[in-house]
Amino acid sequence: MTSYAQTSSDELHALRAALEDEYNGFKAKGLSLNMARGKPSAAQLDLSLPLLDILSSTSDLRAADGTDIRNYGVGTGLPEARTLMAVLLDDDPANVIVCGNSSLNIMYDEIARCMNFGTLGCAPWATLDTVKWLCPVPGYDRHFAITEQFGIEMINIAMDDNGPCMDQVEELVANDPAIKGIWCVPTYSNPGGVEYSDEVVRRLARMTCAAPDFRIFWDNAYCVHHLDPDPAHHAHVLDIGAACREAGHPDRYLKFASTSKITFPGAGVAALAASPANIAEIARMMNVQTIGHDKFNQLRHVRFLKDADGIAAHMAKHAAIIRPKFDLVEQKLSEGLADVDCHWSTPRGGYFVCFYGPAGTAKRIVELAKEAGVTMTGAGAPFPYHKDPEDSVIRIAPTLPPIEELDLALDVFVCCVKLASVEALLND
Amino acid sequence: MTSYAQTSSDELHALRAALEDEYNGFKAKGLSLNMARGKPSAAQLDLSLPLLDILSSTSDLRAADGTDIRNYGVGTGLPEARTLMAVLLDDDPANVIVCGNSSLNIMYDEIARCMNFGTLGCAPWATLDTVKWLCPVPGYDRHFAITEQFGIEMINIAMDDNGPCMDQVEELVANDPAIKGIWCVPTYSNPGGVEYSDEVVRRLARMTCAAPDFRIFWDNAYCVHHLDPDPAHHAHVLDIGAACREAGHPDRYLKFASTSKITFPGAGVAALAASPANIAEIARMMNVQTIGHDKFNQLRHVRFLKDADGIAAHMAKHAAIIRPKFDLVEQKLSEGLADVDCHWSTPRGGYFVCFYGPAGTAKRIVELAKEAGVTMTGAGAPFPYHKDPEDSVIRIAPTLPPIEELDLALDVFVCCVKLASVEALLND
Numbered sequence: 001m002t003s004y005a006q007t008s009s010d011e012l013h014a015l016r017a018a019l020e021d022e023y024n025g026f027k028a029k030g031l032s033l034n035m036a037r038g039k040p041s042a043a044q045l046d047l048s049l050p051l052l053d054i055l056s057s058t059s060d061l062r063a064a065d066g067t068d069i070r071n072y073g074v075g076t077g078l079p080e081a082r083t084l085m086a087v088l089l090d091d092d093p094a095n096v097i098v099c100g101n102s103s104l105n106i107m108y109d110e111i112a113r114c115m116n117f118g119t120l121g122c123a124p125w126a127t128l129d130t131v132k133w134l135c136p137v138p139g140y141d142r143h144f145a146i147t148e149q150f151g152i153e154m155i156n157i158a159m160d161d162n163g164p165c166m167d168q169v170e171e172l173v174a175n176d177p178a179i180k181g182i183w184c185v186p187t188y189s190n191p192g193g194v195e196y197s198d199e200v201v202r203r204l205a206r207m208t209c210a211a212p213d214f215r216i217f218w219d220n221a222y223c224v225h226h227l228d229p230d231p232a233h234h235a236h237v238l239d240i241g242a243a244c245r246e247a248g249h250p251d252r253y254l255k256f257a258s259t260s261k262i263t264f265p266g267a268g269v270a271a272l273a274a275s276p277a278n279i280a281e282i283a284r285m286m287n288v289q290t291i292g293h294d295k296f297n298q299l300r301h302v303r304f305l306k307d308a309d310g311i312a313a314h315m316a317k318h319a320a321i322i323r324p325k326f327d328l329v330e331q332k333l334s335e336g337l338a339d340v341d342c343h344w345s346t347p348r349g350g351y352f353v354c355f356y357g358p359a360g361t362a363k364r365i366v367e368l369a370k371e372a373g374v375t376m377t378g379a380g381a382p383f384p385y386h387k388d389p390e391d392s393v394i395r396i397a398p399t400l401p402p403i404e405e406l407d408l409a410l411d412v413f414v415c416c417v418k419l420a421s422v423e424a425l426l427n428d
Numbered sequence: 429m430t431s432y433a434q435t436s437s438d439e440l441h442a443l444r445a446a447l448e449d450e451y452n453g454f455k456a457k458g459l460s461l462n463m464a465r466g467k468p469s470a471a472q473l474d475l476s477l478p479l480l481d482i483l484s485s486t487s488d489l490r491a492a493d494g495t496d497i498r499n500y501g502v503g504t505g506l507p508e509a510r511t512l513m514a515v516l517l518d519d520d521p522a523n524v525i526v527c528g529n530s531s532l533n534i535m536y537d538e539i540a541r542c543m544n545f546g547t548l549g550c551a552p553w554a555t556l557d558t559v560k561w562l563c564p565v566p567g568y569d570r571h572f573a574i575t576e577q578f579g580i581e582m583i584n585i586a587m588d589d590n591g592p593c594m595d596q597v598e599e600l601v602a603n604d605p606a607i608k609g610i611w612c613v614p615t616y617s618n619p620g621g622v623e624y625s626d627e628v629v630r631r632l633a634r635m636t637c638a639a640p641d642f643r644i645f646w647d648n649a650y651c652v653h654h655l656d657p658d659p660a661h662h663a664h665v666l667d668i669g670a671a672c673r674e675a676g677h678p679d680r681y682l683k684f685a686s687t688s689k690i691t692f693p694g695a696g697v698a699a700l701a702a703s704p705a706n707i708a709e710i711a712r713m714m715n716v717q718t719i720g721h722d723k724f725n726q727l728r729h730v731r732f733l734k735d736a737d738g739i740a741a742h743m744a745k746h747a748a749i750i751r752p753k754f755d756l757v758e759q760k761l762s763e764g765l766a767d768v769d770c771h772w773s774t775p776r777g778g779y780f781v782c783f784y785g786p787a788g789t790a791k792r793i794v795e796l797a798k799e800a801g802v803t804m805t806g807a808g809a810p811f812p813y814h815k816d817p818e819d820s821v822i823r824i825a826p827t828l829p830p831i832e833e834l835d836l837a838l839d840v841f842v843c844c845v846k847l848a849s850v851e852a853l854l855n856d
Contacts, residue, residue, distance in 0.1 A: 039499050045499060048498075053484050057477035057481050068470065069694075070692050070693070070695070071693050072465065072467055072694055100721075102719065104719065105718040112540050112544065115544060116554065116578065149545075264724070265498070265499050265719070266500055266723055267497075267722045288573045288574055291530065291693075291694065292530075292694050293694070294722065295695065296692070296694075
């Protein structure tokens with residue numbers, strides 16, 4: 001076949017007419033399909049139903065240390081919950097604080113604390129003229145929404161197959177003390193599916209920062225969310241904590257994780273890990289914000305997931321459900337888009353496929369899909385201020401729809417990509 | 429009997445020796461008793477055990493509107509949870525946001541938002557030279573800890589049997605735009621047990637404030653926490669929301685409540701109610717902080733407590749357990765302290781008895797009790813910066829210990845009050 005770019009104008013006109021026919025056919029179906037958000041499907045949620053039977057009125061409601069979980073207290077989380085979450089955080093339970101249901105909330109609160117109070121003796125960020133933040137792109141829209149709400153100036157950092165472009169990062173942080181942090185999703189990044197290389201992790205830990213209170217926000221949201229049953233094909237990203245300690249910057253990182261996409265989104269358990277100095281400061285500040293988080297849900301998760309092996313066994317069940325969906329995305333895009341100047345990620349885990357269309361087509365593709373009843377994540381969403389400089393990136397979230405719906409949604413998407421690409425070429 | 433103040437020095441010396449003997453007798457017992465924190469007892473916690481059986485793997489896990497509660501979303505809370513919490517908040521469900529497990533956390537976050545972003549178009553408080561706050565005293569130590577952490581200058585406001593001294597409040601807020609708020613626990617205040625009078629509520633709503641963004645933080649923590657079985661003996665504090673609307677200051681108040689002392693502390697549901705303008709702003713800001721709170725726990729509470737009648741029936745069970753404890757405090761203090769220049773509250777609800785000893789004795793009483801194995805709330809705790817100007821107020825929390833332990837702890841407390849009072853007179 002001939003790529004669209006090498007096709008004559010007459011042929012493109014004919015192609016557009018044919019694609020419009022196909023597209024109108026989809027539109028006539030009155031579809032309502034969704035590939036927008038990284039949500040587990042109902043079948044995945046079913047996997048965690050036994051969690052609801054763990055604690056009943058006749059259960060032992062004491063933690064291992066004898067704490068009556070029904071009453072106030074234990075601000076840093078039940079000891080056994082800290083041990084469980086330390087598995088996800090790749091850290092010592094002593095460095096872990098277990099919180100409520102949302103790791104995003106922990107990240108937000110940490111930035112709020114740094115804004116209001118500063119950290120480890122440095123000035124409150126809110127007292128500075130400018131605060132800047134490094135945003136590897138494409139990235140997670142909800143991260144960028146936090147830094148945007150706090151008026152923090154966001155700087156795009158290019159991503160490649162190894163993580164953020166470290167030459168760019170090192171140059172910036174060495175020279176600008178206003179740069180206070182970086183968003184990182186090191187394992188199966190959202191949406192790129194990138195696994196940070198050891199070298200990238202070590203350079204992040206080692207680099208010279210003009211700001212002594214520069215912080216790596218290490219959102220390991222997909223740390224155990226592998227797609228392949230073979231552990232040899234799982235990502236094993238280096239621990240940023242160990243790397244920072246080795247590099248002599250022990251307080252530089254804050255690690256976050258949750259069980260939102262392990263058990264139930266919105267009713268999971270979230271936690272952070274950091275250096276002893278950071279943990280002590282956060283625990284002290286947090287003790288004014290709340291008396292403690294939900295210890296029932298902590299104990300439920302401990303008794304349900306048990307340990308690293310329990311988590312791995314549970315995640316294998318998730319993988320069995322979603323792997324065919326990722327395979328279908330790969331198959332449909334490969335089959336349908338051979339002629340289009342585009343590419344996409346083939347992640348080994350996480351929740352997204354990242355699609356890179358011809359420059360200037362992403363908004364149009366999403367618009368076309370929307371009009372045909374297929375909701376995609378908004379074009380621009382994976383970028384600070386919703387501005388994709390190339391207008392080319394679209395995040396595909398294949399997990400939520402049943403596979404038959406996904407199949408149809410992908411047919412629509414492929415048609416929209418082709419149509420938008422032909423339109424773009426004809427408008428050149 | 430003769431009051432200590434009219435007793436001769438020789439007799440006081442003899443009395444001190446006798447009290448020291450009694451005190452040393454208590455000390456020799458090696459007690460470990462606690463009247464420090466407002467925690468429900470194990471028997472009270474047992475009342476809510478059926479809550480744990482409400483949702484199981486075979487339950488209907490859809491909200492009334494069809495929402496699958498297992499997945500992400502519904503940032504302002506399930507509609508039926510908003511309806512339930514509207515009962516506690518005395519408001520329309522549309523004006524309610526249901527959050528996580530802690531109303532303290534909601535208050536903290538609201539102050540953080542006002543500091544960082546301002547509210548309804550006013551300047552962020554963090555950009556002002558000074559922010560001040562009115563603190564009716566004695567009050568709740570955890571409220572004061574929040575304003576202290578944010579560097580807000582706290583001003584003591586005297587409390588009487590009707591609530592805060594409104595002459596003082598009106599004078600201050602009319603003339604000082606730096607005063608941005610007031611802490612209020614309007615029903616069975618912590619620790620005074622005060623029920624705000626209609627006149628106080630109306631004056632708070634009506635008063636002229638130099639700051640357009642002055643906010644009444646209305647922490648109705650004990651709104652349904654009556655001790656008497658007869659509803660005629662329950663507090664019925666006017667709704668500050670209605671009062672503010674009537675007075676033409678519809679955005680002045682923020683109401684908070686939780687089920688922490690209805691079901692489980694730390695695993696209850698907390699919520700706020702405010703004007704449509706405030707609710708819209710908070711919902712918009714909060715949507716960046718978190719995707720949503722725990723909908724399982726919201727639905728559990730809805731199905732367990734059901735409605736206003738369900739809540740009232742459940743609270744009557746709590747009252748049956750704790751009323752004898754409050755009666756015992758009243759009896760023991762009345763019997764034991766007739767000769768001491770002191771008084772105390774006899775609340776109709778809430779979690780505390782407020783004890784006012786002779787000036788200059790509170791720290792000593794708490795110290796003596798501690799050394800005899802009875803932990804009390806720290807003297808000074810009910811005041812900003814932990815400074816009780818009279819050193820006279822002690823918060824008694826009788827709910828947690830079993831009644832036999834409470835009985836013994838009160839004997840120790842009475843002895844300590846008498847001993848400290850005699851010591852003070854001898855040192856004069």
